[in-house]
Amino acid sequence: MARLELSNLHAEVAEGDEQILEGVDLEVQSGEIHALMGPNGSGKSTTAKVIAGHPAYEVTEGEVLLHLEDDEFGEDIEIDEDQRTWNLLDLEPNERAALGIFLGFQYPAEIEGVTMTNFLRTALNAKIEEREELFEDEEDEAEEEDDGFESSPMEGPADEGEVGVAEFQGILQEKMEQLDMDEKFAQRYLNAGFSGGEKKQNEVLQAAILEPSVAVLDEIDSGLDIDRLQDVSSGINALRDEQGTGILQITHYQRILDYVEPDHVHVMLDGQIAKSGGPELAEKLEDKGYDWVREDVYGTA
Amino acid sequence: MSAGTQVHANLTEEQVREISDGLDEPDWLLETRLEALAALEDLEMPDVIRTPGRDWTNLHELDFESLVDPLNAAENKDQVGPEDAEVLPWSEAVADHEDLLQEHFGSIVDPQENYLTALSTALFSTGTVIYVPEGVDAEDVTVRTEQNSRSLFNYTLVITEESSSVTILERQSTGEEAAEQYYSGVVEVAAGENSYVQYGSLQNLSEDAYNFTVKRGVADTYATIDWIEGNLGTQLTKTEVSTTLSGDSSETQIVGAFYGHNDQHFDLDAKVWHRAEHTTADLVTRGITDDVARSVYEGVQDVGADAWDTSSYQRENTLMLSDESEADASPKLIINNHDTEASHSATVGQIDAEDLFYMTSRGVDPRSARNMLVEGFFVPVLEEIDVDELRDDLEELIGTRLRERE
Numbered sequence: 001m002a003r004l005e006l007s008n009l010h011a012e013v014a015e016g017d018e019q020i021l022e023g024v025d026l027e028v029q030s031g032e033i034h035a036l037m038g039p040n041g042s043g044k045s046t047t048a049k050v051i052a053g054h055p056a057y058e059v060t061e062g063e064v065l066l067h068l069e070d071d072e073f074g075e076d077i078e079i080d081e082d083q084r085t086w087n088l089l090d091l092e093p094n095e096r097a098a099l100g101i102f103l104g105f106q107y108p109a110e111i112e113g114v115t116m117t118n119f120l121r122t123a124l125n126a127k128i129e130e131r132e133e134l135f136e137d138e139e140d141e142a143e144e145e146d147d148g149f150e151s152s153p154m155e156g157p158a159d160e161g162e163v164g165v166a167e168f169q170g171i172l173q174e175k176m177e178q179l180d181m182d183e184k185f186a187q188r189y190l191n192a193g194f195s196g197g198e199k200k201q202n203e204v205l206q207a208a209i210l211e212p213s214v215a216v217l218d219e220i221d222s223g224l225d226i227d228r229l230q231d232v233s234s235g236i237n238a239l240r241d242e243q244g245t246g247i248l249q250i251t252h253y254q255r256i257l258d259y260v261e262p263d264h265v266h267v268m269l270d271g272q273i274a275k276s277g278g279p280e281l282a283e284k285l286e287d288k289g290y291d292w293v294r295e296d297v298y299g300t301a
Numbered sequence: 302m303s304a305g306t307q308v309h310a311n312l313t314e315e316q317v318r319e320i321s322d323g324l325d326e327p328d329w330l331l332e333t334r335l336e337a338l339a340a341l342e343d344l345e346m347p348d349v350i351r352t353p354g355r356d357w358t359n360l361h362e363l364d365f366e367s368l369v370d371p372l373n374a375a376e377n378k379d380q381v382g383p384e385d386a387e388v389l390p391w392s393e394a395v396a397d398h399e400d401l402l403q404e405h406f407g408s409i410v411d412p413q414e415n416y417l418t419a420l421s422t423a424l425f426s427t428g429t430v431i432y433v434p435e436g437v438d439a440e441d442v443t444v445r446t447e448q449n450s451r452s453l454f455n456y457t458l459v460i461t462e463e464s465s466s467v468t469i470l471e472r473q474s475t476g477e478e479a480a481e482q483y484y485s486g487v488v489e490v491a492a493g494e495n496s497y498v499q500y501g502s503l504q505n506l507s508e509d510a511y512n513f514t515v516k517r518g519v520a521d522t523y524a525t526i527d528w529i530e531g532n533l534g535t536q537l538t539k540t541e542v543s544t545t546l547s548g549d550s551s552e553t554q555i556v557g558a559f560y561g562h563n564d565q566h567f568d569l570d571a572k573v574w575h576r577a578e579h580t581t582a583d584l585v586t587r588g589i590t591d592d593v594a595r596s597v598y599e600g601v602q603d604v605g606a607d608a609w610d611t612s613s614y615q616r617e618n619t620l621m622l623s624d625e626s627e628a629d630a631s632p633k634l635i636i637n638n639h640d641t642e643a644s645h646s647a648t649v650g651q652i653d654a655e656d657l658f659y660m661t662s663r664g665v666d667p668r669s670a671r672n673m674l675v676e677g678f679f680v681p682v683l684e685e686i687d688v689d690e691l692r693d694d695l696e697e698l699i700g701t702r703l704r705e706r707e
Contacts, residue, residue, distance in 0.1 A: 052658075055654065055658065092667070093658060093661040093662045094663075094665060094667065094670075102662075108659065109655050109656045109658075109660075111656055111660070111674065111677060112681065113680030113681065114674070114680075118673075119660070119673070122673065123660075123663040124664075126663075126664045127664035210664065
């Protein structure tokens with residue numbers, strides 16, 4: 001189990017002093033689906049990027065904590081008491097990914113010359129390696145204190161535990177079949193020349209392979225036709241159902257929530273969570289827009 | 302002051318005669334050399350891009366008096382090719398194919414075009430002639446030159462007869478390290494009717510070396526000349542690759558890749574001259590500048606008045622890995638015939654921060670992500686290379702240089 005906790009999160013654009021997040025409080029637990037809704041400019045995407053560590057934003061106040069339980073990484077890694085809670089704001093984006101944070105992008109980058117297969121295998125191995133380092137570093141330090149070792153005598157070769165090409169092909173093929181993706185995508189360059197829908201499907205594929213604890217999916221439903229929306233939605237549901245991933249689904253529209261049923265719905269206004277509720281809140285938003293929330297919370301439309 | 306005066310202090314007719322005698326050259330060739338030597342005094346350096354108050358590449362500061370040591374040239378050379386094509390060291394070509402030499406030598410690159418071509422013509426002591434007879438498909442011609450002396454002047458002539466084809470890999474490297482070296486190479490390609498030439502070159506000389514190279518081809522009717530130009534070595538490289546499309550329906554592709562780091566300076570020209578109907582050109586160059594390295598690129602697509610139905614494309618992209626490196630590009634399109642489809646573009650930029658974030662957010666560490674992005678950046682260029690050895694080596698050299706980077 002893992003729990004992502006945003007507490008009084010304030011953030012501004014790094015180059016400039018435009019404050020965007022004004023104290024966000026939010027908790028997402030493994031196996032839960034949260035929908036984060038709100039009008040344009042309310043801070044939804046900024047929240048997602050700050051969680052993942054985008055360098056364009058500076059956190060001025062608050063915390064982003066990830067709490068891990070023993071079963072989080074399977075039997076390979078036992079989590080010490082003092083390593084169960086990580087302040088993500090102290091970590092680089094790749095370290096956050098290694099701990100199980102995944103950001104599904106609204107506009108995924110198109111990376112020329114890097115095949116999907118190569119990138120995903122590299123990412124998977126990097127995640128495994130980084131995770132070991134994050135947890136072993138602490139052990140090393142402890143050993144250093146105890147035994148005076150400068151580095152861990154137990155450190156194995158760099159490629160130990162890596163997922164090989166053949167093994168990875170198997171994983172990729174299986175996940176692509178589950179998502180009803182054409183095999184040819186595997187050898188194409190990452191998102192290059194992909195349609196909007198293919199890019200979003202690819203984001204879900206990556207999440208399926210990297211098996212995050214918490215996936216923040218930023219408007220993964222935009223630009224999808226109804227068939228693709230269903231494919232992407234079933235992929236998201238599978239993340240939750242089969243891997244126990246906690247989902248923070250950022251969206252403008254109710255329609256994806258017809259397929260990915262949220263446990264909790266949050267409305268963001270002016271950089272804060274203005275209202276939270278169950279799935280019925282999303283339906284109400286679809287019917288009545290956001291003004292009533294503003295009126296309800298601030299007493300003004 | 303003309304550029305030639307400084308070199309004359311240590312260059313003499315006797316030296317030129319000695320080089321020519323050593324290769325057993327006929328009189329007409331010796332005369333061509335001597336005329337080039339005599340012309341040095343009046344010739345200018347090759348054109349470089351110039352803006353008010355500044356030459357983008359300063360060739361005048363090269364100290365030729367100390368760099369040029371004509372009688373002590375030393376090299377290791379491999380000149381190999383399939384049996385049905387002739388791949389001849391210069392002295393053998395002089396003995397066996399004087400008629401071919403007389404017809405083509407200096408016909409494409411004017412020996413007296415500028416100071417450096419004249420210097421090369423007067424002093425070249427090594428060379429290769431690649432002759433592909435009619436109808437022969439010659440693959441895997443390799444010319445490897447390892448420079449073991451202070452200066453080395455190299456000349457290459459490629460002649461393809463009708464409906465023949467050849468794939469050539471040329472490599473230049475430095476053997477015994479000398480503090481500063483000068484390498485000069487002239488390549489002429491005469492592509493006969495309906496013939497195909499791919500000329501791949503990988504320059505990986507010492508980073509203390511200076512390099513001047515001109516590679517130029519003329520394509521006859523239905524002929525294709527494709528150039529691959531890889532530049533990694535030297536502290537200063539001035540190179541031009543160009544094709545004249547003189548026959549109807551002739552084609553050319555000029556693909557360039559360079560990677561400059563430390564204080565390397567690359568001045569690269571890619572040029573095509575459309576001089577016949579239905580001709581096609583595609584010029585693609587991609588490069589990296591890092592540390593305080595600098596690249597200067599000039600690309601020219603010149604469509605002549607009689608070049609009806611021309612297609613001509615040019616792209617140059619430079620990626621800067623450091624804030625201190627510099628990259629300048631000057632793509633030019635000169636169109637004198639309205640029946641032309643053409644485009645040209647050049648971009649200079651740094652690694653896209655969003656691309657980097659995308660990759661790191663998936664768990665890839667920033668250094669590996671950057672290396673993947675850079676290697677990926679070169680892929681469109683690498684994909685154009687027919688010769689496996691050239692593609693693999695270029696890829697490996699780029700990868701090694703990236704991984705050496707802190």
